[in-house]
Amino acid sequence: MHKILILGSEGYLGSVLVPYLRKLNYKITGVDKCFFGKHNKNSNNINIVKSDYAKLSKNFYKEFDYIIDLVNISNDPASEIDKNFTIKTNFKNKIKLYNKIKELKNIKKYIYMSSCSVYGNNTKIINEKSTPRPISLYSKLCLEFEKYLNKQKKIDFTILRLGTLYGWSPRMRYDIAINKIIRDMLFIRRIEILGGEQLRFFCYNMLACETIGKILAIQDRKFENKILNIGVFNTNIINLAKKILKITKVKNTTLVHEKHNIDNRSYEVSMNTVKKLFKNLSFKKYVDNSILKTFKKIKNDKEPFKKNKVTLNIYKKLLKK
Ligand SMILES: NC(=O)c1ccc[n+]([C@@H]2O[C@H](COP(=O)([O-])OP(=O)(O)OC[C@H]3O[C@@H](n4cnc5c(N)ncnc54)[C@H](O)[C@@H]3O)[C@@H](O)[C@H]2O)c1
Numbered sequence: 001m002h003k004i005l006i007l008g009s010e011g012y013l014g015s016v017l018v019p020y021l022r023k024l025n026y027k028i029t030g031v032d033k034c035f036f037g038k039h040n041k042n043s044n045n046i047n048i049v050k051s052d053y054a055k056l057s058k059n060f061y062k063e064f065d066y067i068i069d070l071v072n073i074s075n076d077p078a079s080e081i082d083k084n085f086t087i088k089t090n091f092k093n094k095i096k097l098y099n100k101i102k103e104l105k106n107i108k109k110y111i112y113m114s115s116c117s118v119y120g121n122n123t124k125i126i127n128e129k130s131t132p133r134p135i136s137l138y139s140k141l142c143l144e145f146e147k148y149l150n151k152q153k154k155i156d157f158t159i160l161r162l163g164t165l166y167g168w169s170p171r172m173r174y175d176i177a178i179n180k181i182i183r184d185m186l187f188i189r190r191i192e193i194l195g196g197e198q199l200r201f202f203c204y205n206m207l208a209c210e211t212i213g214k215i216l217a218i219q220d221r222k223f224e225n226k227i228l229n230i231g232v233f234n235t236n237i238i239n240l241a242k243k244i245l246k247i248t249k250v251k252n253t254t255l256v257h258e259k260h261n262i263d264n265r266s267y268e269v270s271m272n273t274v275k276k277l278f279k280n281l282s283f284k285k286y287v288d289n290s291i292l293k294t295f296k297k298i299k300n301d302k303e304p305f306k307k308n309k310v311t312l313n314i315y316k317k318l319l320k321k
Contacts, residue, residue, distance in 0.1 A: 002216065003063055006030045007053045008070030013113065013205055015039040015170040017068070020209040022046060026216070029064065031056065035314055039170040054093035061101045066216060068111045069094070072138065075175055076117075078315040079138035085319060090141040095148060102154040109224075110157045111215060112149060113208075114142040116201050116229060118161060119267040127270040128161075128227045135264055146227065158215050158223045162208055163201035163231025163269065167290060168297035175310045177237060178202060178291065181244050182298045185253045187305070192256045194263065196238030201269035203231035204290040207278075214277065228277070233287050234268045247288050248295045 004021060008014050009030025018040045021028055030040055030048040040048050049056075053071055061067075072090050073079045079086040101107055119126050120133035134140040149157045166178030174180045177200065184191050211230050215223050235243060241255055271283070298304065307313045 001025060001027050002065045003027045003029070004066045004068060004216070005061070005064040006068045006070060008032055008072070009048060010034050010039050010171060011036060011070055011074075012169045012171050012173045012176075013165065013208060014070050016167070016205050017070070017209050017212060018046060020206070020213065021216075024213060024217075035318060036171045036308055036311075052093075054096060058100045058104070061097075062104060062106055065106060065108050066111065067101075067107060067109075068113075068212060070113050072113070072142070073315065074115070074138060075311040075315075076136040076138050078312045079136060079141075081312075081315055082319045083137060086137055087141065090138065091145055094145055098148070098152065098155070102152065107155055109215075110149065110155045111212060112145065112157060112159050114146055114159050114161045114227075115139060116161045116163050116231065116267065116269055117265060118143045118146070119265075119269070121264055122267045125268050125270050126229070127272060128229055150225070153225065156224050158225075159227040160208070160211060161227060161229045163203035163229075165203050165205050165208065167205035167294050169205060172301065172309045173311060174304065175312060177240060178244065178294065179298065181241050182248070182291075182295050183301070183304045185244065185248070185250055186295075186299055189252055190254045190256060191241050192258060193238050193241055194258050194260060196241075196257055196259075197236050198263050198266040199234060199236050199268045200240070200265070201229070201231040201234050201267065202240075204286070204294075206290070207232055207274075207286075211274075211277065228273050229269050230274055230277075231269060231271075232274070232283055232290070234271075236266075244291060244295075247291045 004026045009018050010032035028046050031053050033052055034050050042048055073086045117139040118132040118134045120135040132143050134143050146159050174183050181191050
């Protein structure tokens, strides 16, 4: 049974990844500072350690076959509050960790969750060979750490550049487009779109989990030192809102389109990689079903406006202290 270490296990993606990998029978240890609470319970095959990943000793890291790194201050405005804190968390301490573990023979692979936001503003359809043009501090640091992994090559790695995530999670985030649109549509019957022409690539959180599952399961060198763009569809934000209204068949919702755009990112990502990985998947059906599943879960959220469901609120409070 492989032993997997998940850094950032209690975050939005970690809180769905841990149960997903648990069902596949991996032995899991999670490490998290629990800024958003603790969402996975310690049990037979799950051990959650509340700690800064940077504070753990080399000995601690001797236990694991795979490291999945989900730690990032992963929201543009949150990453700008205290730049030094972000640079330390998202980059400097990752380098320190890498140096701590680079000679360890037990680690078969380091799987790093990067973001398609490294593409910034690109007018052509993007693939992994396109030149990234990151805009925010968050995406610049994602790219810097990718480059670092690529240069060192002391540990095999796979980098997943995820599209903007959506889907239900026990650590729910309403600062990401699809989740927010669905929440506002359901609970205030009003969707506000700023700009709206900007193109974006979206990734269902369960597809991110399935991709990680595939990387762990396939033991050949297929994913070795590779960057993969992962997501399920591209659209601009105004069409996204219309698409969600159409799929969920919700009526009586006002769509307010504010032409003023504060978001400079715009990119469209090629689906070639993900289509090769998931050969038998009908993406059109998958998108409709995943949006409907998300809709049904959010409908039952008893506290859709709880402050800690917006990443920026938590980091603002934390960094004030
Ligand atoms: N959410 C998205 O739309 C999206 C899109 C593309 C890529 N990603 C990437 O996916 C990964 C996971 O994103 P997420 O949405 O789950 O983010 P998240 O903010 O919900 O989770 C990150 C977790 O890391 C923890 N953490 C922060 N600093 C830590 C430290 N020093 N030591 C230990 N734990 C620490 C936080 O407490 C949090 O639980 C990130 O790497 C992000 O860059 C996310």
